[in-house]
Amino acid sequence: MSVRVLHQCLAGAAPGDAITDQAFLIQRWLRQAGIHSDIFAESVHPLLENQVRSVVQLRREEAQEGIMYHHGIGTEIAETLCAWNVPLFMVYHNITPPAFVRTFDPRLAAQLEQGRAQLHTLRAHTVLAVADSAYNERELREAGYEQTDVLPIVLHAEPYDQPINPDLARGLRERGPNLLFVGRLVPNKRQDDLIKLLWFYKRIRPQARLILVGSSWLPTYSQWLRGLAFDVGLGDSVWFTEHVPERDLVTFYRSADVYVSMSEHEGFGKPFIESMYCGLPIVAYAAAAVPDTVGDAGILFTRKDFEAVAELIDVVVHDTALRERLIQNGRRRVQRMLEPAVRQRFMEFLERFTYLRQRSASSQP
Template sequence: MSKQRIALVVQRYGEEVNGGAELLARWLAERLTALADMHVITTCAIDYHTWDNAYPSGESNLNGVCVHRFLVDAPRKEDFAERTLALFDGERTLFDELQWMKDQGPYSTGLLDYIRESYHDYDLFIFVTYLYPPTVFGLPLVSDKAILLPMAHDEPYLRLPIIRPLFHLPQAIVYNTEPEMRLVNRIAHNEYVTQIVAGVGINVPENVSAERFRRKYGLDGPFVVYAGRVDSSKNLPELLDYFARFRDEGGLDVKLVLIGRLNLDLPDRPDIISLGFVSEQDKFDAIQAAEALLTPSLYESLSMVIMEAWLMGTPTLVNGRCEVLKSQTRRGNGGLYYYNYDEFAVALKMLLEADDLREQLGRQGRAFVMSNYNWDIVMAKYQALLDKLTMRPAQKRAGERVLHQFTEAISVGDAVSDQVFIIQRWLREMGFTSEIYAEHIRPGLEGRARPAREYRQQPAETCLIHHHAIGSDIAERVQDIGLPQILIYHNITPPRFFTPDPVMAASLNKGRRQLEEMRSRTLLALGDSGYNERELVEIGFSPTGVLPIALDENQFDVATNEALAAECDRDRPLILFVGRFAPNKRQEDLLKLLYHLRRISPRARMVLVGSIDFTEYMAWQKERAQDLGLDESAVQFTGHVSHQDMLTYYRCADVYVSMSEHEGFGKPLIESMYSGLPVIAYASSAVPDTLGDAGILFHTKDFEALAELVDVVVKDEPLRQRIIARQKERVQTFLEPQVRQRWEAYLRSVGLLPD
């Protein structure tokens, strides 16, 4: 199959061009040469203030990319700033906005004619930045083949009526950050358009040298650096004022070094040094040598220079009034932000005086960039999107789309295994070839899953699905495969619960380490509860979401075991708990509850259903029951039961009670709610997320009070019915059709499923 032919359209392009959007455009075009026959359509301009033609027109080759340059019709007029003020100060028509856009430039008749005439020559057109004529006038000419990288930030131009169609016309929009996507969605209401957050990979040369920079420019002593365009649009006047005040008011002995093309007058001060435009090597050397990088801009879609600084371990100080910069700083934890001069002065003083703070911020920033701005992950997102948008009919056959799942073990009655089976069914119904690969497969399930050792990567695979819940061999296998992953995280029980079992505790610790190592190769991280998603966010995964355990209603279409039901009726009330016997489940607390409940209701019974993985813990539970005077007529330890028997217990019990102190989701909670069984549960870990405002949550284990509560729920029929009714409403969230809608939306978000 021949490579796709793709044209990237951008207002300026070249190694001499100093601008974030244009630099990203060049990086992207050069990276895309591995996937497509890449062409760039651009102007002959370098200077974005004048748009003077600097390059010769025609075709050239730059780093493997065919560049088509076209002359700008006319340079920008000197009174353009006044025209801009007039546009926003008074009434304006659509014609006024169109004329202003042409006056802003760069407007090139030749460039627009080429886009129109070459429609059939390219599979896709990628337009970089929303704000300039090549995109505003060029994208509508090829909208059914267009991808937009808006590079948007919160500025007045974004709200111009002539701009809004750009966010509805293209086949897809690629954002650098989540805040950028939210901003555009809020203003343009274009959520229905295919959208992904791809970010950008960060490049830093290997031979960066702080000492080389100091020698070359004769700089001694500490300095902070600004790198970018030195003009008002980047809020440089405020930075210059703040820095001068900091020094004049007795601030520390430090210089401000400015790197970038100078477009404004500087104060005549020896502590403010402008180097003008420098080479990329000098820029990186300067950032390495600096105490901190300062970024005062009010408007950004993504600051790549911040990422570059973090990758070199240099902390940053940014303007907190720019939501994107503040969000970037808070997520990366690699710097500080300020809102006014006083905060600027305090933060800068801290960075200059506290070596340990600078080093810590630098380490955190570096870890964040390495995990989230990795070119392999970024390009996997682009490849999935490009494949989706240019997919030929022959490629749409089920056998041409492959998405396999990997999990450590496949078993019976296990929540993770059940979810894996459901997802496989969904994927196959969507037209994917989808197998389940596991290291351990329970006897009898060999036909539903395949041994992980049998996996062979197929050409059509672009990523895989990985379920993670414990230290596992499958996690290492997935890492060796090397494909980007959709991570579905089912939670890792804290090892402290398993201190008496060093083998299990070690496995849980291993699982935690493996989880943290997955960030750099994860396209999308999903927790099966809000609790799990919050944990993923804290570790540094992005983007994240929640994919609850799905409840298959067909699984409840099973007849009741009448003999067991009759046994359940022997004594009442009947209290039920379902869960494997493990220390975090705290079955011993259920026994204490039963002891107090039998003082109120002497015939109360309890059934504890669950596999017995820890025999010593189970033996200890039986000893506790004996100590409390609870014989086999009072409490029954069933071990693993059949699916029919488990449903019978749900249908026949009076109350479901959970004392568990750690749950990643708690599937028995939703099974109880679906079965019409009132739930009373300890509000730990994911339990509040799963129950929502249904059932009854308690926060302290006052067993005498809890026994009275259980007795009320059993005997107060109106209360009982209100609880059951609210639980029935809540459980709708977890039914298969609702969860499948979420799953399909997540697949669309990473370009694996068409709209």
């Protein structure tokens, strides 16, 4: 017999956040399977207050059949779930190493350290742990988890099939090549290295531009990035967009010339699969989960030789045969991350969680 109630818990819910989007999709799958499922979060963006409940509303009796817990940072709800001793179906999204953010936000660094410690505490209460990349699964195994598997972040394709913004696309065509990176402005994503890379690339293509799509999650780092761009003479060549509407995001993907990443820590990297779906070739630093996610859909490099990477980018932009091969590889690869394929894996994992939970319960004295 399957579970009748399986709520989800996560640290924070916000529009456009990859973990939040995944939680909404899983909620739909659970409800369509006849399972009652709400989403609870410690912090809820005002735009989602009618869709996500505060964790203070979660009652112990609602969690007895199990909780699906998304782990990616230290949370009070993790402590509560352990104290309640409820069976957990964990989705592990990785935890950014605290050293990346300690200089800019010591409080956030402490939360990340807490999350790393909780990964070990949660193990005793976790029936099944799935990670959104093979890299993340390896971390689970290293932390002592035995029942693990991989459930990738889902790309819900419909929003990426909508018409582009013609005015924005026209403006992008006025100069270029356009290098794109999508992600919160945080130190581990190394937008500072992208600015340095642009300086070298403009020696090859003087009209090149870097587009950084993402919210200023750490204000001190965001201000430093803007100052860096100005100091190296790239104030008019680096476009900080902040959060953009869905249609504009699609326009950036479909109108840019190459997606470039210098990130040094990604647990998955949803923008990579968004790029694949939209036909944008990728050049990326091969750190953390990036090789697992990108595969043959991009060109990966292991050393930050800025001059050499700039030359590599120019080859990808202008070599038609190479560009087309990367695009076709990406379109094939992204199929395994679209909703039908991931949903099938999730339902298999749900049955596995149910079996393991029942087996564990029957073995209790």
